[in-house]
Amino acid sequence: MxxxxxxxxxxxxxxxxxxxLLIKVGFINGYYxxxxxxxxxxIIAAVSLNxxxxxxxxxxxxxxxxxxxxxxxxxxxxxxxxxxxxxxxAGMPRFFIxxxxxxxxxxxxxxxxxLPTLRLRGDYLAITTLGFGEIIRVLLLNxxxxxxxxxxxxxxxxxxxxxxxxxxVITVVVLSNFIASSYGRACIAIREDEVAAETMGIxxxxxxxxxxxxxxxxxxxxxxxxxxxxxxIMPRDFSFLVSIDILLMVVLGGLGxxxxxxxAAIFLTIVxxxxxxxxxxxxxxYSLVLIFIMIFxxxxxxxxxxxxxxxxxxxxxxxxNRTKSGKGHTSTEGxx
Amino acid sequence: MTLGQQILQQLINGISLGSVxxxxxxxxxxxxxxxxLINFAHGEVFMIGAFVGYFIITxxxxxxxxxxxxxxxxxxxxxxxxxxxxxxxxxxAPRIAALMTAVGLSIFFQxxxxxxxxxxxxxxxxxxxxxxxxxxxxENVYLTSDKILTLGVALVLMLALQYVVxxxxxxxxxxxxxxxxxxxxxxxxxxxxxxxxxxxxxxALAAAGGILYAVSYGKIIYNMGTMPGLKAFVSAVxxxxxxxxxxxxxxxLLGITENAVSAAGxxxxxxxxxxxxxxxxxxxxxTGIFGKNTREKV
Numbered sequence: 001m002x003x004x005x006x007x008x009x010x011x012x013x014x015x016x017x018x019x020x021l022l023i024k025v026g027f028i029n030g031y032y033x034x035x036x037x038x039x040x041x042x043i044i045a046a047v048s049l050n051x052x053x054x055x056x057x058x059x060x061x062x063x064x065x066x067x068x069x070x071x072x073x074x075x076x077x078x079x080x081x082x083x084x085x086x087x088x089x090a091g092m093p094r095f096f097i098x099x100x101x102x103x104x105x106x107x108x109x110x111x112x113x114x115l116p117t118l119r120l121r122g123d124y125l126a127i128t129t130l131g132f133g134e135i136i137r138v139l140l141l142n143x144x145x146x147x148x149x150x151x152x153x154x155x156x157x158x159x160x161x162x163x164x165x166x167x168x169v170i171t172v173v174v175l176s177n178f179i180a181s182s183y184g185r186a187c188i189a190i191r192e193d194e195v196a197a198e199t200m201g202i203x204x205x206x207x208x209x210x211x212x213x214x215x216x217x218x219x220x221x222x223x224x225x226x227x228x229x230x231x232x233i234m235p236r237d238f239s240f241l242v243s244i245d246i247l248l249m250v251v252l253g254g255l256g257x258x259x260x261x262x263x264a265a266i267f268l269t270i271v272x273x274x275x276x277x278x279x280x281x282x283x284x285x286y287s288l289v290l291i292f293i294m295i296f297x298x299x300x301x302x303x304x305x306x307x308x309x310x311x312x313x314x315x316x317x318x319x320x321n322r323t324k325s326g327k328g329h330t331s332t333e334g335x336x
Numbered sequence: 337m338t339l340g341q342q343i344l345q346q347l348i349n350g351i352s353l354g355s356v357x358x359x360x361x362x363x364x365x366x367x368x369x370x371x372x373l374i375n376f377a378h379g380e381v382f383m384i385g386a387f388v389g390y391f392i393i394t395x396x397x398x399x400x401x402x403x404x405x406x407x408x409x410x411x412x413x414x415x416x417x418x419x420x421x422x423x424x425x426x427x428x429a430p431r432i433a434a435l436m437t438a439v440g441l442s443i444f445f446q447x448x449x450x451x452x453x454x455x456x457x458x459x460x461x462x463x464x465x466x467x468x469x470x471x472x473x474x475e476n477v478y479l480t481s482d483k484i485l486t487l488g489v490a491l492v493l494m495l496a497l498q499y500v501v502x503x504x505x506x507x508x509x510x511x512x513x514x515x516x517x518x519x520x521x522x523x524x525x526x527x528x529x530x531x532x533x534x535x536x537x538x539x540a541l542a543a544a545g546g547i548l549y550a551v552s553y554g555k556i557i558y559n560m561g562t563m564p565g566l567k568a569f570v571s572a573v574x575x576x577x578x579x580x581x582x583x584x585x586x587x588x589l590l591g592i593t594e595n596a597v598s599a600a601g602x603x604x605x606x607x608x609x610x611x612x613x614x615x616x617x618x619x620x621x622x623t624g625i626f627g628k629n630t631r632e633k634v
Contacts, residue, residue: 059432061439116618123374124573124618126435130376131566131611138607240562244443251436280457283447290440295425298433 016165023161034229037161039269040168041225046249046265047175047258048218053247054256054300055179056211057191058118062129063219063246065136066106068238070220071227072146074102075155078228095158099167099224106220107213114212119205121194125212133240140235151234152227159228167225171218176258178214187211191256241283245272248286251293254300341476346599347592348473352483352552354591355490359545360568361575361583362497363538369514369578370534371427373434377418377441378542379565384445385411385543386462386550386560387455393463400465404489404547408540415539416532424528449558459557462550486548493544494584497537501580506533514578567594567610574617576627585625 019036022028028036045063052060077083077098081090085097117128146152178184186207189197198204227233249268253260275282293300305311360382367375385407392403422441426434450457466485470478501507509530512520521527549564550556571590575582590610597609617624 053432057430057432059435113615116615120618120622123431123435124622126376126439127374127566127569127573128614128618131570131614134562134566135608135611142604241443244439247436247439255432280447280450284444284451287440287444287447291422291437291444294429294433294437294440295422298426298429 012169016162016169019165020162033161035269035273037159037164037225037229038273039266040161040164041159041222041229042246042249042265042269043168043262044171044218044225045222045246046253046261047172048215048222049246050250050253050256050258050261051175051179051187051211051215053250054254054261055184055191056187056208057194058208058212059123059126060129060212060215061126061240061243061247062113062131062133063215064238064240064242065129065133066110066216066219067223067226067242068133068136068140068233068235069109070099070102070106070223071233071238072102072140072152072223073105073220074098074224075152075227075233076146077101078156078158079152079154092158092163095156095163095228099221102224103217103220106223107217110213110216110219111209114209114216118208118212130240133238133243137235137238140238147234149235151232153232155227155231155233157228157231159225164225164229167221171221172258172262175214175218179258183207183210188256244283244286244290248290251290251300254305257300257306259306260300338476341474342599344474344477346595348477348479348483350592350595351588352486352591353595354571354588355487356545356549356552356587357564357568357571357591358584358587359490359493359541359548360564361571361587362494362580363542364569365572365575365577365580365583366510366534366538368572370510370531371423372431373423374438374569375423375535375538376435376438376565377445378538379561379568380442380445381411381414381418381539381561382542382546382549382564382568383449383556383558383561384414385539385546386556387449387546388543389547389550390460390462390556393465400551403465404544407543407547411543412536412540415535418539419532419535424531446558446561455558457558459555462554462556464554465551482552486552489544489548493541497541497580500537506530510534563607570610570614570617573614573624576624579624579626582624582626 019028023033023036045067049060049063052058074095075098077085078094084101085094089097113128113132114125117124140146141149179187186197186202189200189202190204190207194204223238226237230237245268249264250261252268253262253264272282360378363378363381364375367373367378388407388410389403392398392406393400398406418441422437423434426437449455466481469481471480471484473479499507501510509520509525510533512523512525513527513530513534517527520530545564545568546561549560567590568587571586572583573586574589575584575586590613593613594606594609597603598606621627
């Protein structure tokens with residue numbers, strides 16, 4: 001098991017390094033570099049939303065609001081050299097510290113929003129997070145210090161592919177470990193049956209808030225990355241539709257499947273980029289996809305399974321068994 | 337203008353705005369009461385109602401009252417359609433699935449409006465349906481004709497709803513289904529059609545709210561439903577979700593509070609008020625003013 005995860009880590013870092021090299025030598029041009037970085041950012045956002053919506057079974061639709069909090073906070077810290085962090089810390093270290101602050105502020109806001117709503121059973125979280133996202137947007141529109149509606153400009157492009165890739169890997173590792181821990185199991189118990197979980201002695205409010213705050217933290221980080229990737233942020237960059245994009249990633253990847261969220265984040269970011277010219281048509285299609293998945297496959301497109309080598313092996317075995325029945329079993333040996 | 341007069345004036349403005357919130361909140365609260373679903377697409381029904389009214393008045397040159405009735409019928413059908421296609425298959429699915437569908441529908445309707453060439457993303461001026469005249473109620477306190485129209489229509493509709501819910505057979509069925517779906521079914525009530533009827537009623541009220549809102553604001557746009565929808569939901573929670581008088585009281589209260597905040601010179605924070613109220617009510621009394629505290633049983 002240990003060996004296996006080592007190999008997995010090795011592969012992950014090798015992929016990142018190779019992509020980084022390809023960008024450096026110019027084989028991947030600036031546009032695709034930008035998209036790759038964006039994909040990593042959306043992976044962070046989707047995997048963290050999956051923690052609330054997929055693992056914990058709560059329904060949050062204000063992820064873009066937390067991203068906005070993180071984005072503006074981090075941008076304020078990198079743009080104002082004298083603010084809290086000593087000016088001597090500049091460049092990349094400052095970027096990372098600013099991200100951490102942005103994430104923490106988002107987490108704190110998440111705590112404030114989550115505390116009153118997560119105590120209650122039912123659907124209040126959905127409407128509160130929706131309202132929160134709108135309110136943040138309205139407040140930012142009216143906040144002159146960060147440019148109001150015209151946006152906050154001149155943010156330095158610290159978010160390069162390699163750093164964001166590493167951040168995405170860290171996020172996935174942290175959240176996967178959280179899900180595999182007793183905390184994560186408590187969250188899954190809440191998702192399956194909140195009353196039963198409470199009866200088993202799980203402090204449901206506590207675990208829901210922990211999951212929510214953790215997700216808000218990583219959403220804030222994703223927002224901070226967005227700010228330093230786009231170099232200019234506007235309140236409308238964090239509209240409700242962005243929350244829906246991320247929600248669709250989670251749903252498409254399967255509610256509760258971290259690897260599913262990653263795959264869907266990659267897929268949907270590419271689709272979104274290529275359909276950029278057809279904005280409203282794209283959103284119409286997305287919303288229909290969301291509705292149809294919910295009606296015909298409420299557990300999400302890929303269900304809550306994780307992608308893993310045994311799972312893939314099993315799938316391949318089934319595939320072969322279907323095509324040439326009986327003989328398939330031996331032929332899968334070669335695919336290992 | 338003395339302080340007392342000013343307060344009275346803001347009270348009138350607040351009640352007029354609040355009656356629109358109340359009309360939308362009624363739909364939220366009835367649907368929630370009967371199938372425990374926050375119908376996120378309700379704000380969009382409100383918006384579509386306003387657009388239907390707009391087209392009936394501008395294209396067919398029909399009088400306001402007919403436009404109101406047609407828009408209500410259209411949205412009632414839309415509500416039934418929505419319930420049958422999107423929510424009915426999910427009645428036994430996890431709650432989160434129905435909620436996501438509702439959000440999906442909301443996004444769908446908004447962007448459909450943007451995508452349709454003859455609607456688009458730019459706001460449209462809603463025609464003047466009533467000559468704005470000002471009546472001085474008492475010294476320095478004015479009541480405008482559009483406010484009288486809003487209040488009058490809202491009042492008539494609320495009384496009609498009260499009649500339907502408490503005096504008709506269908507209303508009795510609605511109340512029965514919201515108390516216990518299975519028991520109602522055993523008593524020979526057609527649960528499916530009762531739920532559809534509830535959606536139709538709620539959507540018709542939202543359509544009326546949309547037109548009244550458009551009359552007093554003078555313009556309509558594809559995303560006009562989001563904020564009123566959100567605030568109407570807050571009103572419903574404030575009054576106690578599932579309670580019909582609660583929705584009305586909550587709507588009025590929210591309308592008055594919002595106007596008071598604007599009048600105090602903090603109009604920037606108008607939209608944040610509803611949100612603050614929601615957080616407060618969830619902290620202090622999650623069941624709302626008229627809500628009953630029910631334990632969830634397994």
